[in-house]
Amino acid sequence: MLRIGISARLLHEPPPGLGLPQKRLQFLESSMAHWVMAHGAIALMVPFVDENSPHLVNRVPASEVVDLLDGLVLQGGIDVCPETYGGTLLRPEWAGDPVRDRYELALLRGFIEARKPVLGICRGAQLINVYYGGTLLQDIPSQRRSPVLHQDLAHYDRLHHEVRFEPGLLLDRLYGSSVHSVTSIHHQCVDRLGEGLIVEARCPQDDVIEAIRATGPGFVLGLQWHPEFHLLPAEARQGLIDSGPLMEAFLQATRERADRHRKPA
Template sequence: MPLRIGITARLLHDPPPGLGLPQKRLQFLESSMAHWIMGHGAIALMVPFIDEAAPVSPRRVPLAAIVDLLDGLVLQGGADISPGTYGATAGHSDWAGDPIRDRYELALLRGFIEAGKPVLGICRGAQLINVYHGGTLVQDIPSMWPNATVHQDTEHYDRLLHEVAFEPGSLLDGLYGSQASRHITSIHHQCVDRLGDGLAIEARSPVDGVVEAIRRQGPGFVLGVQWHPEFHLTPSEQRQGLLDSGPMMQAFLDAARQRADRHRPPA
């Protein structure tokens, strides 16, 4: 049976009028993410958010049932983590983040970690993994990290690239070895500040030292990367020399398969 991989929903709280859904919160899945997962033979299933204040909330499916149904979890990118989620105050109104999404994703993350099921965090998802483990974030790299390279450019968006350096002996170092090209997409203005408890740094930007990947130590698979491997899929992107996204997804799915096999009921 194909693996069933849950993907957290991106939330759009105030849709543009042209969509025809005024005053309705939208939930969506970026298509490249689904293609990345399903292109490796797994089923991608978005896990919708249910507002705690919604009339149907008392009859909602328990979180444990959702975790039990799925074999792994991918945390999508998107809006900033709210500074209040890690006990800080936003330094600017633009950095206030999305506390509603924070609560929804943290509950899912907790459920999968406690069940020993693999988690892969992308961009915001990597930051959420750090916050879950008690870490904090740099709210704005350009103004708070001296001599930082450019990590976000609205004009170039997913065409802004820089090199990444894997820590020797790390999971990513083992997956990619001596691969010559280690260029990645960069679409973030926040990053890990204080590393969360029980986490290890997997990769940094070699130019300025910004943390680009983290991993939960010990058994299980909980990995967060600051770049967007789901944007590294097309032939034109591969010609640019971007890091192959395949080994990372395969390692995640292998961990999910191994966990599922260990817990399969006897025939």
């Protein structure tokens, strides 16, 4: 059975009611785990090791974590820190989390160098772009002045907008070239595309990049929307695209890579 690592979300200052004062928490959003496991794979969160921990010198090497797992999913969450991609912070609330950036970029590097499949969701797609040398737009409403609402925290996962897939590419082959509806929870997006990446999807109303893919060896795909929130019966999805083909494509690439490198008995 395939073992899919999922990067941890970090909560640096837990609310007092949780009973864990001054403790950083790491967590896995359940919809993401359900999406992976609904397709017959095991979902395993990859713990973050505190950079200031006295136990850091004894940590398991990242290469051994990569060896243990078959593929990686980067969860969504807080903004990517502008300093991570050489940008200048425009507003304090967009500072992101540089600690999480370093943790996830190290994971991403290990999986890409091992040519093990990677799927980035929302923030994960943005981080993939940064890894390949790209930059991000820190705020779509103020910098792009888009007519499309890409984030509305009052509605959270109930906000939808259209995407169009680029003809002949992976997503177009999975879903067809008509306009599709997806869940949107982001105010940042790809600005300058990273080297070795191609655009797989855009929002047709404002040209915001909604999906990217690496052209080199291996499977590296970033989606700006949240397909894990589409894991519903067809009659309940309200026109949202089925998340199944995406996960199946990722797992098929993972399975093929595992088969090529399986050691003989």
